[in-house]
Amino acid sequence: MSAATDPDLVVDGLLRFAKSEVEPIEAAVHDRAEDPAARYLPDGRLHPELVAADRAVRRAAAKAGYYAMCCPADIGGGGLGRLVFFKAWDALYRRYGPREALAYGSIAHWATGPSALWRQARGYLAESILPSVMSAEVLGCFGLSEPDAGSDAWGIRTRATRDGARWTIDGSKQWQTNGPTADYALILAVTDPGLAAARKGGVTCFYVPTATPGFRMESVIRLFGQAGGHEAILGLTGVEVGEDHVLGDVGGGFKIAMYSVNQGRIYNTARCVGMSQWALERAVAYARDRRTFGQPIAEHQAVQLLLADCATEIYAARAAGLRLATENDDDAVEINRKDAAMAKYFATNVAWRVFDRAMQVHGGMGLANEVGLYEGMHLARILRIADGTDEILRVTIAKELTRGDLAL
Numbered sequence: 001m002s003a004a005t006d007p008d009l010v011v012d013g014l015l016r017f018a019k020s021e022v023e024p025i026e027a028a029v030h031d032r033a034e035d036p037a038a039r040y041l042p043d044g045r046l047h048p049e050l051v052a053a054d055r056a057v058r059r060a061a062a063k064a065g066y067y068a069m070c071c072p073a074d075i076g077g078g079g080l081g082r083l084v085f086f087k088a089w090d091a092l093y094r095r096y097g098p099r100e101a102l103a104y105g106s107i108a109h110w111a112t113g114p115s116a117l118w119r120q121a122r123g124y125l126a127e128s129i130l131p132s133v134m135s136a137e138v139l140g141c142f143g144l145s146e147p148d149a150g151s152d153a154w155g156i157r158t159r160a161t162r163d164g165a166r167w168t169i170d171g172s173k174q175w176q177t178n179g180p181t182a183d184y185a186l187i188l189a190v191t192d193p194g195l196a197a198a199r200k201g202g203v204t205c206f207y208v209p210t211a212t213p214g215f216r217m218e219s220v221i222r223l224f225g226q227a228g229g230h231e232a233i234l235g236l237t238g239v240e241v242g243e244d245h246v247l248g249d250v251g252g253g254f255k256i257a258m259y260s261v262n263q264g265r266i267y268n269t270a271r272c273v274g275m276s277q278w279a280l281e282r283a284v285a286y287a288r289d290r291r292t293f294g295q296p297i298a299e300h301q302a303v304q305l306l307l308a309d310c311a312t313e314i315y316a317a318r319a320a321g322l323r324l325a326t327e328n329d330d331d332a333v334e335i336n337r338k339d340a341a342m343a344k345y346f347a348t349n350v351a352w353r354v355f356d357r358a359m360q361v362h363g364g365m366g367l368a369n370e371v372g373l374y375e376g377m378h379l380a381r382i383l384r385i386a387d388g389t390d391e392i393l394r395v396t397i398a399k400e401l402t403r404g405d406l407a408l
């Protein structure tokens, strides 16, 4: 695919791929995926059949050219940039909604697969590891947050010390998405405590295979009453890696972390917009069908107001996301922090309100498992915390305004 490709044509192709290649894989594991008791192992990890299905989708997508299509061309990606990235996630979530559809493995996610941050790979990482990341042969997780460091990421305590050409890493990580089944982790560790304490650097990013002695998946974090989950607590005791496992520069880890956070904000804006539209489409269909007091509930003005508020907010959130993705399309350019924070803050809160209203329109049926709206409420609630809480996003916006970025 070339950078001149029409984004909408790319997205059409992706949706066709999801229907013809992914949906059959999903159908084969449907019963296990839908049954909360069969979905997870007793320790909370996703059942190996579902892990294998997810990996099969990713590898098929890599072969078809979709998995890494938004990664830079100079690391072997399609070079399609952030506008295609936004539109693709928006379209997938509009079709498949908030549930954990296998189609979401069709595009690489920066925390688990290839992205522009792999431009930092050199030597061994570029030559021996990057190709298997690009082809989805290996999947990772992103290890920034810790039990005592979430919003305040400079507060991480994981340490890496150098002895000749070897680094030894010790510490604990918490919340790593895909941590329970990852092949490798990108671990952010303090390598210069003085610089890190001054918030001026001193944090380094390490590529760590999860099979390395001393690396442990301590436990799976379960959310919203589920029997298992995708986030992990990780332990590292005397984990040794070579110098060639440093991603980027020694001391340059925070730049990598900030790249990831902002990329995540475009992604989360897109999926909130898409899944909100999925919910609105269901609410409109239900309102036309369901009758009370002798007429469809869509004829009651109180229900119309709920639908209109959803549509207006989705329209505004999509406009914000599209503008953010268009103005920051080139992934060699750092994403505007204020604009990314505004879009993610707005879109995640829109999703939260849209799912609440869609449930209200459905009455009691809105609470039923089979309608799936509760999954959207769960996801929207998560996204007001993960990848920057509502409060941190507003603090970021205000800081950038007072530093002089008043462009709106």
Ligand SMILES: Cc1cc2nc3c(=O)[nH]c(=O)nc-3n(C[C@H](O)[C@H](O)[C@H](O)COP(=O)(O)OP(=O)(O)OC[C@H]3O[C@@H](n4cnc5c(N)ncnc54)[C@H](O)[C@@H]3O)c2cc1C
Binding pocket: 111, 141, 142, 143, 144, 145, 146, 149, 150, 151, 152, 174, 175, 176, 177, 231, 382, 385, 386, 387, 388, 389, 390, 391, 392, 395
């Ligand atoms: C589902 C999920 C997936 C995640 N995936 C990953 C992952 O893959 N990799 C990874 O490294 N991390 C991941 N995270 C961690 C995520 O980035 C943190 O949860 C997030 O940054 C918030 O940190 P915290 O949970 O420690 O909350 P805290 O930082 O403890 O915040 C608690 C409360 O205090 C508020 N607060 C904190 N500081 C301020 C301030 N300065 N001003 C105003 N209010 C403030 C917060 O807004 C919040 O309301 C994930 C989290 C979740 C929930």
